Amino acid sequence: MKKFLLIVGIVLGVAALGVAGFVGFQVMKFNSSVAKVYKVAIPKVTLSKDPAVLERGKHLVLSLGACASSDCHGGNLAGGNVLQMGPVATVIGSNITPAGVLKDYSDGELVRLLRHGIKKNGQTVLMMPIEDFNWLPKSDIVAMVSYLRTVKPVKKKMGTTRIGILGKVLDRLDQFPFDQARRIEHDKLPSAPKPSVTVAYGSFVATSCRGCHGKTMSGGKLPGAPSNLPIPTNLTPHESGLKKWTYQNFRKMIATGILPNGKKVKPFMPLNMLKNMNLTERKALWLYLKSLPPKPFGNR
Ligand code: HEC
Numbered sequence: 001m002k003k004f005l006l007i008v009g010i011v012l013g014v015a016a017l018g019v020a021g022f023v024g025f026q027v028m029k030f031n032s033s034v035a036k037v038y039k040v041a042i043p044k045v046t047l048s049k050d051p052a053v054l055e056r057g058k059h060l061v062l063s064l065g066a067c068a069s070s071d072c073h074g075g076n077l078a079g080g081n082v083l084q085m086g087p088v089a090t091v092i093g094s095n096i097t098p099a100g101v102l103k104d105y106s107d108g109e110l111v112r113l114l115r116h117g118i119k120k121n122g123q124t125v126l127m128m129p130i131e132d133f134n135w136l137p138k139s140d141i142v143a144m145v146s147y148l149r150t151v152k153p154v155k156k157k158m159g160t161t162r163i164g165i166l167g168k169v170l171d172r173l174d175q176f177p178f179d180q181a182r183r184i185e186h187d188k189l190p191s192a193p194k195p196s197v198t199v200a201y202g203s204f205v206a207t208s209c210r211g212c213h214g215k216t217m218s219g220g221k222l223p224g225a226p227s228n229l230p231i232p233t234n235l236t237p238h239e240s241g242l243k244k245w246t247y248q249n250f251r252k253m254i255a256t257g258i259l260p261n262g263k264k265v266k267p268f269m270p271l272n273m274l275k276n277m278n279l280t281e282r283k284a285l286w287l288y289l290k291s292l293p294p295k296p297f298g299n300r
Pocket of ligand 1: 230
């Protein structure tokens with residue numbers, strides 16, 4: 001019996017060492033990747049004061065750019081909100097008004113940040129979903145920066161973002177993207193077709209949905225998410241998804257948060273950005289969702 005217990009003990013010990021080794025290795029890889037200094041040139045840009053360009057910039061900041069999401073930079077863009085993800089991470093959106101971090105950035109550095117996920121110091125930005133909008137043409141990104149330079153400065157005390165061990169491991173296993181710059185092909189940024197009500201354009205508009213609803217859009221629990229985070233639903237035209245939804249249902253949900261069953265969608269769903277989509281973006285998005293192969297819920 002003693003010998004048996006000894007063997008069990010040794011096996012468990014070796015397994016524990018294996019797990020610890022694996023975790024330690026992933027943490028080390030994460031730490032060295034986020035310390036990497038990228039050699040991506042700072043683009044030459046000229047900001048615009050043209051009201052039409054500023055309006056386009058504002059539209060993108062409030063819609064496809066999702067900058068103003070409550071879990072990110074917030075309605076007044078001053079950030080500071082704490083997204084508590086338990087052992088995964090504690091993430092705090094930066095203050096992106098002219099009183100916040102932006103004042104330290106040149107215009108070119110800001111455009112580089114928004115397209116490549118590279119901070120002023122050449123290292124990756126954490127968590128900020130660059131790929132959700134870096135398919136926009138450079139002129140659109142310049143419009144966003146032009147607009148951001150004009151918003152009301154807000155001073156605010158900020159905490160610091162902390163990625164936990166579990167968050168680092170999830171990032172390395174490609175279950176959760178904290179380390180943005182390593183995921184981007186810096187010499188081959190995606191480029192979308194011109195805005196139009198087409199499935200092809202809708203597929204780009206839907207980029208930001210995939211972060212939560214999954215690559216296949218069929219929903220399911222976010223990997224590593226604490227149990228208090230709402231579970232993204234199935235957006236494919238399956239029984240467990242949007243099969244019975246009409247465009248009117250979709251429009252109402254976007255405008256008011258009210259679902260066809262009369263319930264209100266939970267605030268984790270970034271309604272304030274969906275609400276600001278223009279007609280072309282919304283219709284293209286709907287066309288795209290309808291074109292998806294139906295998948296049962298939970299196949300992310
Ligand atoms: C931050 C994560 C997140 C993002 C990004 C996101 N969603 Fe959601 N979405 C959710 C969650 C969570 C729910 C379920 C909310 C609930 O249970 O009330 C949801 C619910 C929905 C629903 C209701 C579906 C139903 O059957 O009740 C629709 C429609 C929807 N999302 C569309 C979208 C679209 C379109 C996008 C992209 C433009 C998007 N979502 C982006 C998290 C997200």
